[in-house]
Amino acid sequence: MIACILIDGFELRAALLERPRLMLRPAALAPSTGEEPLLGPVTAIAEASGVRSGMRMGEALATCPELVLVDRDPARAEQEWEGLLRRLEDAGLSVEPAERGTVYFETRGVERLYGGVEKALLRALKAVGPEWDPRAGAAARRFAALAAASVARPGQALLVGEASQARELLAPLPLELLPLQPRERAELRELGVRRLGELAALPAGAVAERLSADGREAWQLARGGSGAKVQARRLGEEIVEALAFPEAVANELTLRRAFTALLDRVLERPERGGRFIRKLALSAQLVGGGSWRRTATLREPSAEPAKIKAALAPKLVELPAPVLELRLELVSLAEEVGEQLELLQAAGAEVDRRLRQGLRQVRASTGSGSVGQVVEVAPWSRIPEARALVVPRDD
Amino acid sequence: MVAHSGSTRARRSAGRLNEPRAALVEAAFDGKPRSVNRFLVLTIREEWRVVDRWWTEEPLDRRYFDVVLESGQAVVVFHDEERQGWFAQRA
Numbered sequence: 224m225i226a227c228i229l230i231d232g233f234e235l236r237a238a239l240l241e242r243p244r245l246m247l248r249p250a251a252l253a254p255s256t257g258e259e260p261l262l263g264p265v266t267a268i269a270e271a272s273g274v275r276s277g278m279r280m281g282e283a284l285a286t287c288p289e290l291v292l293v294d295r296d297p298a299r300a301e302q303e304w305e306g307l308l309r310r311l312e313d314a315g316l317s318v319e320p321a322e323r324g325t326v327y328f329e330t331r332g333v334e335r336l337y338g339g340v341e342k343a344l345l346r347a348l349k350a351v352g353p354e355w356d357p358r359a360g361a362a363a364r365r366f367a368a369l370a371a372a373s374v375a376r377p378g379q380a381l382l383v384g385e386a387s388q389a390r391e392l393l394a395p396l397p398l399e400l401l402p403l404q405p406r407e408r409a410e411l412r413e414l415g416v417r418r419l420g421e422l423a424a425l426p427a428g429a430v431a432e433r434l435s436a437d438g439r440e441a442w443q444l445a446r447g448g449s450g451a452k453v454q455a456r457r458l459g460e461e462i463v464e465a466l467a468f469p470e471a472v473a474n475e476l477t478l479r480r481a482f483t484a485l486l487d488r489v490l491e492r493p494e495r496g497g498r499f500i501r502k503l504a505l506s507a508q509l510v511g512g513g514s515w516r517r518t519a520t521l522r523e524p525s526a527e528p529a530k531i532k533a534a535l536a537p538k539l540v541e542l543p544a545p546v547l548e549l550r551l552e553l554v555s556l557a558e559e560v561g562e563q564l565e566l567l568q569a570a571g572a573e574v575d576r577r578l579r580q581g582l583r584q585v586r587a588s589t590g591s592g593s594v595g596q597v598v599e600v601a602p603w604s605r606i607p608e609a610r611a612l613v614v615p616r617d618d
Numbered sequence: 619m620v621a622h623s624g625s626t627r628a629r630r631s632a633g634r635l636n637e638p639r640a641a642l643v644e645a646a647f648d649g650k651p652r653s654v655n656r657f658l659v660l661t662i663r664e665e666w667r668v669v670d671r672w673w674t675e676e677p678l679d680r681r682y683f684d685v686v687l688e689s690g691q692a693v694v695v696f697h698d699e700e701r702q703g704w705f706a707q708r709a
Contacts, residue, residue, distance in 0.1 A: 428701020432640040597635060605668050606678070607694055607707050611635040 224330045224340055224382075225453055226361040228311070228347055229372035232264030232276075233324030236355060237300035238293050241512065245291055253292040254280060263295070294513035298506035298550065301516060307351055308456075314350040316343075317455030327368065329453045330361060344380035353378060362389050366448030370396055370419075389447050394420025401441040407434050419445040462553040464489040471510040471545035478539045478546060485551040486528055495556065499524035501587040502555040505535050508548040515542055520588035524557035524580075555587045641706035643695055650683065654695050654706055657687040684709055 230236065235252045239245050249272050252263025260280040272287040283290055304323045311318050315336060316328045328347070330340045337343040344359040351357040360371025362383035370393050375381040383389045396419045398408050410433070416422050422430070423445040431439040443449060464485045472478060482505070489495075501524045506516035517538040521530060557580075582594045595613040604610050644653040651659050664684040671678050679699035686692050692709040 426701060428698060428703040431701075431705075432703045435640050436637065595633070605666055605682070606670075606680075607709075608634045608636050608638060613633045613635050 224361045224363060225365050225368045226328050226330050226340070226344055226347065226359060227365070227368040227372040228326050228328075228351060229358045229360070229369065229375075230324040230351070230355045231358075232266075233304065233355075234295065234297075234300050235264040235266070235293060237303045238296040238513075240299065240303070242293075245293065248291055249274060249287050249289055250291040250293050251276070251283065253294055255295060294511070296512070296514040297516045298508065298514035301504075301506075307355070310350045310352070311347060314346055316347055316350075317453070319453045319455055325369070327365060327453050328455070340382060341380055344382075348378060348380060362392075364389065364448045365451055365453070366444045367393065370400060373400060386447060390420075390423070393423070393445060393447065394418060398422065398441075401444055403434075403437060403441050407437060407441075410434065462489060462492050462494050462556075463550060464492070465548055465550040467548040468546065471547055473542075473545040475539060478542070478549065479536055481549050482536055482539060482551070483528075483532065485549060486531060489551050489553060490526060490528065492553075495526075495553065497526075499526050499557040500531065500553055500555075501557050501584060502553075503531065503535055504552040504554050505538060506550045506552070507542060507546045508550075509542075509544040510547055511544060513544065515544075517541065518554060520555075520584070523584060557583070636707050638696070638705035638707040641695055641704045643697075643704035643706075645697070645704075649681065649697065651685060651695050651704075654685065654687055654693055657689050657691070659685045660688055661686045663692075 232252070235250070236246075238252060239250070246266055247268060249266060249269035251265040251269055251274060254260045254262065262274070262276055262278050262280060262283050264276050265274050269287060269290060272290075274283045274287050274290060278286075280292075300323060304320070308318055308320055308326065311326065311328070315333050317332065319327045321327060330343050333343045333346075334340055337346050340361055344361055348357050348359050356377035358372045358375040358377055359380040360368045360373070360375055360383070361380070362368040362371055363386065367383050367389040370389075371381040371383045374392070374396070383392055398411060398417060398419065400419065401408075401422075403411075411417075411422065414433075416425070422442060425442065427439065427442055430442040434441070466481050466485055468481070472481070500521065502518060502520045504516060504518040506514060508514055517535070519534040519538070521534055525531065586594050595615050597611050598614050599611045600609070602610050642655050643651045646652050650662060650665075653659060662683050662685050664682075666682050668678055668680045668682065677700060680696040681699065682694060682696040684692070684694050693706050694709045695704060695706045697704055
């Protein structure tokens with residue numbers, strides 16, 4: 224079975240770890256700087272006062288004047304999320320994180336270890352920790368598992384056995400569970416479709432014609448979704464260097480020097496083993512409690528300080544507030560420890576090796592599943608979409 | 619932390635290439651397309667019919683047209699007799 228662990232408003236909870244009392248007040252995650260002024264997740268009290276996630280800030284403050292806006296803390300959220308995933312992995316679960324607050328795993332490998340699916344889910348909930356109010360669901364399909372987790376109570380695990388049970392579970396659930404654009408959701412609502420069961424009952428062609436590919440995918444999910452397997456992430460090691468300032472620093476020159484010092488230190492770390500760097504993250508603890516984080520994927524893996532500096536240092540000007548601590552993290556490393564410049568034009572296996580290297584770089588930048596290979600399966604077919612498949616290349 | 623690169627945005631199952639998309643097609647009395655997504659059809663290069671998988675729960679019954687539009691684009695459109703709708707894909 225596929226299991227899903229769901230934590231509502233993960234980013235808000237992470238930002239409130241230092242101020243847990245705010246969880247008992249109407250509070251919401253403030254919009255990101257430079258983005259549309261829409262609220263992030265909100266506390267249960269705020270929701271009871273009529274404030275919703277995604278609401279315009281002005282409207283929310285008019286609805287609930289005592290609403291507290293909480294600054295985003297992306298570095299803390301990333302740190303907590305990674306810690307949570309590692310706790311699950313320590314419990315023997317091979318996890319596939321979907322987005323912060325949602326993680327999937329396959330129960331088959333641990334059912335015998337823990338004595339059944341339900342016990343494995345309860346073990347996973349324990350590993351996450353009660354302070355996050357996690358909910359668990361398990362079903363034959365991924366979307367049904369997500370739906371089960373979304374209706375479970377905090378700390379509860381809900382199992383959905385057969386396909387008919389999954390359909391019964393999905394039918395009364397709202398359309399918000401589906402990955403649809405707000406415009407498409409509104410269009411369905413105007414047509415009187417408010418529940419997954421109502422969408423599932425429509426003919427596929429009609430939905431596809433009205434809402435194109437997204438609609439068809441949503442329709443499929445409303446009927447239980449596809450049987451896509453869980454792809455567990457590979458474990459990594461942590462290479463981070465941090466520098467805490469005695470007092471908040473806003474001067475760009477000082478920050479650049481601090482960044483250079485961090486870079487020198489992180490490049491000297493023995494865990495790197497001379498490997499080139501693919502992707503780095505620079506984060507900062509800001510004065511006033513918030514945090515800031517930027518990542519950079521290098522055009523090609525490198526361990527040259529000048530190249531890395533050119534990619535990441537300009538981002539320091541985007542810092543919105545003085546910094547208390549600067550942190551540099553190696554997010555992804557290449558296997559290579561050196562690069563031979565070419566005397567003769569590369570050919571054959573060498574070109575192939577470089578192509579693979581380039582593809583790995585693209586994956587580091589855009590995520591797993593972003594590189595695919597077109598495989599002709601029936602080029603003679605009179606059904607055009609049956610002629611070829613795109614097979615993901617994660618090697 | 620050195621993690622598996624981008625483990626959070628996965629869509630890893632093999633996917634179809636050139637999936638048909640719902641299209642706005644104006645058809646003539648004989649069922650042949652006159653315009654596709656508001657572009658006039660200049661010529662119909664080929665026409666064929668596929669009736670397949672009738673023994674399954676997802677039978678196929680499609681009337682295909684390989685057309686050239688006034689924009690110069692070559693497109694394959696088909697009328698899905700099962701779903702009663704028009705769809706288009708790259709030629």
